[in-house]
Amino acid sequence: xxxxxxxxxxxxxxxxxxxxxxxxxxxxxxxxxxxxxxxxxxxxxxxxxxxxxxxxxxxxxxxxxxxxxxxxxxxxxxxxxxxxxxxxxxxxxxxxxxxxxxxxxxxxxxxxxxxxxxxxxxxxxxxxxxxxxxxxxxxxxxxxxxxxxxxxxxxxxxxxxxxxxxxxxxxxxxxxxxxxxxxxxxxxxxxxxxxxxxxxxxxxxxxxxxxxxxxxxxxxxxxxxxxxxxxxxxxxxxxxxxxxxxxxxxxxxxxxxxxxxxxxxxxxxxxxxxxxxxxxxxxxxxxxxxxxxxxxxxxxxxxxxxxxxxxxxxxxxxxxxxxxxxxxxxxxxxxxxxxxxxxxxxxxxxxxxxxxxxxx
Amino acid sequence: xxxxxxxxxxxxxxxxxxxxxxxxxxxxxxxxxxxxxxxxxxxxxxxxxxxxxxxxxxxxxxxxxxxxxxxxxxxxxxxxxxxxxxxxxxxxxxxxxxxxxxxxxx
Numbered sequence: 001x002x003x004x005x006x007x008x009x010x011x012x013x014x015x016x017x018x019x020x021x022x023x024x025x026x027x028x029x030x031x032x033x034x035x036x037x038x039x040x041x042x043x044x045x046x047x048x049x050x051x052x053x054x055x056x057x058x059x060x061x062x063x064x065x066x067x068x069x070x071x072x073x074x075x076x077x078x079x080x081x082x083x084x085x086x087x088x089x090x091x092x093x094x095x096x097x098x099x100x101x102x103x104x105x106x107x108x109x110x111x112x113x114x115x116x117x118x119x120x121x122x123x124x125x126x127x128x129x130x131x132x133x134x135x136x137x138x139x140x141x142x143x144x145x146x147x148x149x150x151x152x153x154x155x156x157x158x159x160x161x162x163x164x165x166x167x168x169x170x171x172x173x174x175x176x177x178x179x180x181x182x183x184x185x186x187x188x189x190x191x192x193x194x195x196x197x198x199x200x201x202x203x204x205x206x207x208x209x210x211x212x213x214x215x216x217x218x219x220x221x222x223x224x225x226x227x228x229x230x231x232x233x234x235x236x237x238x239x240x241x242x243x244x245x246x247x248x249x250x251x252x253x254x255x256x257x258x259x260x261x262x263x264x265x266x267x268x269x270x271x272x273x274x275x276x277x278x279x280x281x282x283x284x285x286x287x288x289x290x291x292x293x294x295x296x297x298x299x300x301x302x303x304x305x306x307x308x309x310x311x312x313x314x315x316x317x318x319x320x321x322x323x324x325x326x327x328x329x330x331x332x333x334x335x336x337x338x339x340x341x342x343x344x345x346x347x348x349x350x351x352x353x354x355x356x357x358x359x360x
Numbered sequence: 361x362x363x364x365x366x367x368x369x370x371x372x373x374x375x376x377x378x379x380x381x382x383x384x385x386x387x388x389x390x391x392x393x394x395x396x397x398x399x400x401x402x403x404x405x406x407x408x409x410x411x412x413x414x415x416x417x418x419x420x421x422x423x424x425x426x427x428x429x430x431x432x433x434x435x436x437x438x439x440x441x442x443x444x445x446x447x448x449x450x451x452x453x454x455x456x457x458x459x460x461x462x463x464x465x466x
Contacts, residue, residue, distance in 0.1 A: 023402035027395040079377045083387045086377070087454075090370040091392065097367075135364075142367040317369050 011168025021099035029161045035084040051303035061299040092161040114229040119237040122228040145220030152226020170200045177204030180290045194245045195263030199227030246274035253284040265294040265321040276336035286360040298326030388454030
């Protein structure tokens with residue numbers, strides 16, 4: 001009986017090459033939903049209350065992060081939760097990579113075959129070298145976004161587990177793309193998804209704006225190659241480019257709509273400023289950018305939220321996220337020249353949505 | 361910031377959350393063991409479904425009896441030994457965490 005890459009799909013996600021690896025990962029996908037820490041308003045209240053009960057007259061914003069963390073760590077459940085989160089995250093990346101590595105030659109041949117096919121284009125400069133700051137094993141994925149040639153397919157399955165199966169048909173990315181706001185004049189000729197990863201939102205942007213030229217940009221070649229391969233399979237005319245979001249190479253005033261989905265917490269603070277400056281440059285006057293991002297304004301966040309951001313930074317290889325969370329992000333956006341306008345909330349519950357306009 | 365080696369995050373020194381690293385190791389093993397047990401249960405479920413489909417086409421076979429009476433060849437024995445080794449390595453991998461791990465507690 002044949003095992004391998006021909007076991008069909010779950011939604012849009014290729015099944016792993018063996019039933020054993022799939023079952024193991026199914027378990028972890030289910031487990032993830034069972035170990036939610038402080039999920040629900042009542043539990044949040046308990047954990048936040050544990051900290052505020054020990055303020056001794058101080059305000060939360062007067063507390064140092066280490067004090068918040070050590071206080072919550074007094075609760076045994078908090079340590080178990082951290083152990084569970086770290087361990088299952090290690091396990092699902094390890095197993096996913098192991099499963100697909102056995103078919104690396106076949107996967108790379110498939111990518112090579114798709115590279116030159118349409119309807120969309122894949123643009124990658126062979127001399128491009130991702131800067132060191134991008135080459136982190138973000139979320140613990142071996143090789144991160146940049147260094148594993150089969151990282152695209154690994155990322156797709158790994159994030160299936162991460163999303164607990166709720167994004168098997170890009171449901172979450174479709175919602176994000178559907179929430180992107182239009183310029184006031186309604187004109188949308190060119191659209192770009194900066195930090196597009198596997199292009200899951202990019203495809204939906206093309207469905208939403210079928211007459212527009214749509215681009216997905218990411219620093220990770222494994223990501224955009226896989227995204228392009230998916231585009232070829234779906235028959236969607238979306239272009240993907242490997243480039244830096246702070247140095248896209250696109251002309252001035254080029255795009256009407258820009259999406260920046262959870263990119264800024266993956267880059268150092270100085271790069272976030274450069275990305276916003278570049279976004280401003282490539283957008284036409286009156287163009288609109290939609291940003292979905294981690295919460296910011298750190299010191300005023302609830303203790304539990306600060307604890308989770310800190311855990312994530314230290315233990316889920318998110319080295320840059322505190323730099324964003326404790327920054328005046330809205331001020332940085334405005335300093336780049338944008339005008340922030342009200343935006344509809346998303347259903348994520350953790351991410352904030354921002355809509356900003358380049359003044360005409 | 362030091363450039364990480366490939367796979368360091370999942371296969372490197374790891375993280376420690378408890379005062380005794382042994383607690384971390386036990387929880388890791390329980391989690392892996394749970395995943396392994398489910399993997400085998402899931403396979404048994406699929407096996408039963410497949411056998412039922414086959415039996416429906418080819419008449420009755422004493423599958424349970426055949427399994428009980430199965431005499432593995434030497435090659436099959438070696439394969440099962442190797443798989444058992446991999447199983448034990450996977451479940452107890454965390455106990456190989458180095459002794460200085462407590463120093464990496466946050």
